Amino acid sequence: MSGLSAALVQALHAVVGDAGLIRDAERMQTYLSDWRNAYRGCAALVLRPASTEEVAAVVRLCAEAGVALVPQGGNTGLCGGSIPDDSGEQVVLSLTRMTAIREVDTGNETITVEAGVILQRLQEAAAEVGRLFPLSLGAEGSCTVGGNLATNAGGTAVLRYGNMRELTLGLEVVLPDGRIWHGLRGLRKDNTGYDLKQLFIGAEGTLGIITAAVLKLYPAPRSCNTAWVALADVAAAISLIGRMRQLCGDRLTGFELMSRQSLDFVVRHVPGCNDPFAQVHPWYVLIELSDTQVDAGLDALLESGLGEAFEEGLVVDAVIASSEAQVAALWALREGISEAQNHEGPSLKHDISVPVSCIPAFIETTDQALLAYLPGVRIVAYGHVGDGNLHYNLSKPPGYADADFKDQQAALMQIIYDATARCAGSISAEHGLGQAKREAAEHYKDPLERELMRTIKQALDPQGLMNPGKVL
Amino acid sequence: MSGLSAALVQALHAVVGDAGLIRDAERMQTYLSDWRNAYRGCAALVLRPASTEEVAAVVRLCAEAGVALVPQGGNTGLCGGSIPDDSGEQVVLSLTRMTAIREVDTGNETITVEAGVILQRLQEAAAEVGRLFPLSLGAEGSCTVGGNLATNAGGTAVLRYGNMRELTLGLEVVLPDGRIWHGLRGLRKDNTGYDLKQLFIGAEGTLGIITAAVLKLYPAPRSCNTAWVALADVAAAISLIGRMRQLCGDRLTGFELMSRQSLDFVVRHVPGCNDPFAQVHPWYVLIELSDTQVDAGLDALLESGLGEAFEEGLVVDAVIASSEAQVAALWALREGISEAQNHEGPSLKHDISVPVSCIPAFIETTDQALLAYLPGVRIVAYGHVGDGNLHYNLSKPPGYADADFKDQQAALMQIIYDATARCAGSISAEHGLGQAKREAAEHYKDPLERELMRTIKQALDPQGLMNPGKVL
Numbered sequence: 001m002s003g004l005s006a007a008l009v010q011a012l013h014a015v016v017g018d019a020g021l022i023r024d025a026e027r028m029q030t031y032l033s034d035w036r037n038a039y040r041g042c043a044a045l046v047l048r049p050a051s052t053e054e055v056a057a058v059v060r061l062c063a064e065a066g067v068a069l070v071p072q073g074g075n076t077g078l079c080g081g082s083i084p085d086d087s088g089e090q091v092v093l094s095l096t097r098m099t100a101i102r103e104v105d106t107g108n109e110t111i112t113v114e115a116g117v118i119l120q121r122l123q124e125a126a127a128e129v130g131r132l133f134p135l136s137l138g139a140e141g142s143c144t145v146g147g148n149l150a151t152n153a154g155g156t157a158v159l160r161y162g163n164m165r166e167l168t169l170g171l172e173v174v175l176p177d178g179r180i181w182h183g184l185r186g187l188r189k190d191n192t193g194y195d196l197k198q199l200f201i202g203a204e205g206t207l208g209i210i211t212a213a214v215l216k217l218y219p220a221p222r223s224c225n226t227a228w229v230a231l232a233d234v235a236a237a238i239s240l241i242g243r244m245r246q247l248c249g250d251r252l253t254g255f256e257l258m259s260r261q262s263l264d265f266v267v268r269h270v271p272g273c274n275d276p277f278a279q280v281h282p283w284y285v286l287i288e289l290s291d292t293q294v295d296a297g298l299d300a301l302l303e304s305g306l307g308e309a310f311e312e313g314l315v316v317d318a319v320i321a322s323s324e325a326q327v328a329a330l331w332a333l334r335e336g337i338s339e340a341q342n343h344e345g346p347s348l349k350h351d352i353s354v355p356v357s358c359i360p361a362f363i364e365t366t367d368q369a370l371l372a373y374l375p376g377v378r379i380v381a382y383g384h385v386g387d388g389n390l391h392y393n394l395s396k397p398p399g400y401a402d403a404d405f406k407d408q409q410a411a412l413m414q415i416i417y418d419a420t421a422r423c424a425g426s427i428s429a430e431h432g433l434g435q436a437k438r439e440a441a442e443h444y445k446d447p448l449e450r451e452l453m454r455t456i457k458q459a460l461d462p463q464g465l466m467n468p469g470k471v472l
Numbered sequence: 473m474s475g476l477s478a479a480l481v482q483a484l485h486a487v488v489g490d491a492g493l494i495r496d497a498e499r500m501q502t503y504l505s506d507w508r509n510a511y512r513g514c515a516a517l518v519l520r521p522a523s524t525e526e527v528a529a530v531v532r533l534c535a536e537a538g539v540a541l542v543p544q545g546g547n548t549g550l551c552g553g554s555i556p557d558d559s560g561e562q563v564v565l566s567l568t569r570m571t572a573i574r575e576v577d578t579g580n581e582t583i584t585v586e587a588g589v590i591l592q593r594l595q596e597a598a599a600e601v602g603r604l605f606p607l608s609l610g611a612e613g614s615c616t617v618g619g620n621l622a623t624n625a626g627g628t629a630v631l632r633y634g635n636m637r638e639l640t641l642g643l644e645v646v647l648p649d650g651r652i653w654h655g656l657r658g659l660r661k662d663n664t665g666y667d668l669k670q671l672f673i674g675a676e677g678t679l680g681i682i683t684a685a686v687l688k689l690y691p692a693p694r695s696c697n698t699a700w701v702a703l704a705d706v707a708a709a710i711s712l713i714g715r716m717r718q719l720c721g722d723r724l725t726g727f728e729l730m731s732r733q734s735l736d737f738v739v740r741h742v743p744g745c746n747d748p749f750a751q752v753h754p755w756y757v758l759i760e761l762s763d764t765q766v767d768a769g770l771d772a773l774l775e776s777g778l779g780e781a782f783e784e785g786l787v788v789d790a791v792i793a794s795s796e797a798q799v800a801a802l803w804a805l806r807e808g809i810s811e812a813q814n815h816e817g818p819s820l821k822h823d824i825s826v827p828v829s830c831i832p833a834f835i836e837t838t839d840q841a842l843l844a845y846l847p848g849v850r851i852v853a854y855g856h857v858g859d860g861n862l863h864y865n866l867s868k869p870p871g872y873a874d875a876d877f878k879d880q881q882a883a884l885m886q887i888i889y890d891a892t893a894r895c896a897g898s899i900s901a902e903h904g905l906g907q908a909k910r911e912a913a914e915h916y917k918d919p920l921e922r923e924l925m926r927t928i929k930q931a932l933d934p935q936g937l938m939n940p941g942k943v944l
Contacts, residue, residue, distance in 0.1 A: 107710055108860070185898075188828075189630065189825045192909070192916075193674075242579065248764060291721065355577065446653075455932065472665070
């Protein structure tokens with residue numbers, strides 16, 4: 001049970017009411033573990049404030065009492081950033097009741113939403129006014145805008161539109177002392193001092209609690225097509241993206257790399273997924289072009305770009321989707337990888353990034369090192385290659401014991417992270433650090449950078465009550 | 473003369489050598505005032521280190537001695553951010569000897585440059601490898617990358633490519649204690665904690681000294697066209713940009729608004745500039761489309777977009793450039809405004825931004841308020857309307873005494889800034905605060921925001937030696 005004083009609980013209840021306070025152990029459960037059930041914690045209370053003012057009052061009361069808060073959105077994060085620790089002394093602050101779309105301003109090409117809005121609802125609200133909100137990722141049906149902001153979410157559209165950071169113009173934030181920073185400005189240019197919103201985006205709730213944001217809207221594409229391309233090696237993928245970018249400019253909205261191993265798993269485990277080619281190839285890319293024009297000649301552009309690449313021996317085989325159903329079928333091959341891998345026993349998943357030009361050498365040397373260390377380990381390499389972002393995942397060798405594979409995880413991870421560090425890469429491209437990668441970051445991040453982060457943390461949250469144990 | 477100790481001067485000399493230290497009063501002059509000669513200060517010394525290590529050594533020595541540093545690039549800023557104060561105790565740290573282009577990585581679509589590289593040189597280096605570095609502004613022949621980063625520079629291409637902040641992937645920064653932060657990463661995704669580079673971009677040298685950056689490259693456009701459009705009012709410009717954006721997507725790379733008053737001045741004072749239309753119209757926009765395709769049908773796109781807008785009464789008249797010479801002639805009308813205004817006696821220049829949707833009401837009410845306060849005042853309104861950024865400038869009424877106009881400047885500025893504040897706008901969209909707008913920012917910025925800025929400043933520069941008296 002709660003280690004909070006009765007007076008504090010009463011004061012919190014007075015702020016959020018019955019609907020906003022959960023003490024019942026059973027009802028708290030869904031707030032104490034993530035959707036994969038990979039992380040689990042305890043909490044003194046779960047609070048679900050319904051407004052920015054309620055969040056502010058809750059934070060103020062907890063700050064006065066020295067109680068730590070763990071902000072939480074859709075709980076779909078992969079690094080445990082929204083899960084409390086085991087102490088039972090932390091309070092989970094769920095933003096999921098703050099679901100208002102406060103304003104849609106088509107003249108300014110912006111939308112103002114509260115932290116608890118589900119990403120898919122935001123995409124729909126943009127579509128309702130003929131606009132695109134481009135952030136797109138696997139969890140979009142459950143993840144919230146607040147979580148997307150706190151983790152600076154990425155996904156498949158970063159190539160063209162950037163991360164959540166680049167999509168954000170203004171924020172409303174409850175600071176660690178409970179004051180509200182009203183930074184909800186819809187300005188594309190504002191150079192009147194430090195850009196404070198940048199501090200809170202990607203900070204995983206460790207510097208304050210984001211309650212609302214002004215986000216950018218884009219013209220909705222009115223044509224789109226997709227190609228599936230077979231390649232002899234990864235270097236060809238890097239050459240091909242350079243070529244397609246020069247040719248197509250901003251029409252290039254997707255460029256996803258997949259290894260044969262990835263496709264094998266998908267074809268084996270995901271119903272309805274078939275290999276587009278009769279022959280086996282070592283690497284594939286999925287290319288997506290989009291345009292605001294209805295008759296944009298995207299098929300011709302794909303044909304000419306891929307045709308030239310084929311002539312030069314860069315592309316081995318290619319198919320251009322001829323229907324919406326075929327577009328969906330090709331994307332399903334890409335989107336099925338994560339699920340398919342789960343059928344192959346325990347896996348070790350990564351989210352690293354390196355400069356795009358380093359990807360071929362990175363994959364070649366890391367593949368070798370992993371196979372030398374654990375012969376037969378199956379490397380499921382895929383990702384957003386235009387962003388230098390690879391989900392460089394591992395499945396156990398066939399016939400290998402699950403427990404033995406788990407024993408090797410730390411060593412395998414170290415091989416991958418060491419290789420990433422040698423390329424001046426990142427051990428978390430788009431998932432954040434949360435609790436999962438905090439220790440690894442201690443090891444792999446420049447000590448000066450960690451010191452600067454601690455300086456900022458100390459300056460803004462001197463009591464250390466904002467999501468303690470995460471990031472830092 | 474210098475109030476620095478002989479020992480310190482000797483130590484600084486040992487770091488930078490003869491070529492890097494200027495004590496001669498005459499030779500210091502060009503470092504003590506900006507290019508317009510609007511701000512002038514004194515200095516104990518001018519230092520011109522040639523490498524990051526030299527910058528670090530200089531900063532460390534000055535930190536130990538408690539000497540304030542004023543970093544300086546091309547000295548083209550409009551707010552006096554790079555000019556020392558009158559005390560003669562500050563040291564100017566010019567980055568203009570750090571001119572290396574360290575790396576061009578076309579596979580990663582990045583370029584790594586030192587702070588003293590002139591913007592135009594950077595643009596040329598990108599063009600040499602068939603790429604575009606999109607930042608473009610009037611001072612590009614003299615301004616430096618370091619200054620562009622320190623002020624988060626904007627310009628005419630922000631509509632499509634963003635400000636300098638959005639073009640930056642990594643930074644190398646000498647911190648206030650002289651340590652070097654090696655943040656020169658070329659990653660498009662990195663979520664391993666706080667995004668520290670964001671602190672230094674736009675901070676005008678008050679938190680540290682940027683010595684190098686990794687910047688994004690884009691495919692070079694291979695076709696481009698421009699239209700000049702006459703409109704009955706500002707609301708039509710906002711409707712038109714919305715329509716053109718939906719139609720053209722990212723092909724829309726320029727959308728500049730100009731009042732009749734602005735065009736009048738240009739036609740009167742800039743040789744070779746002529747009104748494209750026989751009739752007089754109250755407002756104009758210059759529209760630029762670009763594409764990576766050679767035969768991109770941009771003329772047809774302009775014709776159909778403007779044709780439909782004409783049918784609906786949104787557009788009064790339009791001309792589409794039929795040659796490169798005509799494109800240049802149309803851009804000359806836009807680019808001549810600032811110079812033309814200087815021929816009309818003393819002027820009061822602004823750089824405000826408001827949400828795009830607020831621009832028509834902002835201009836209407838502010839025009840009225842200004843004319844009520846000072847009948848006959850000539851309002852030279854123009855700017856990057858897609859960014860909500862107006863250079864809302866004033867020239868004295870005809871026949872009005874220069875001195876009288878100067879006496880009215882504070883009151884006129886207040887009318888404009890008050891109106892900007894009512895629209896939740898910014899008093900400095902792209903020029904920064906420097907010393908010029910520091911006091912105004914004290915008045916117009918949210919006190920909590922100023923407090924957060926001071927907290928950051930205190931945490932990173934506790935001695936207050938980085939460009940004191942600027943921004944904060």
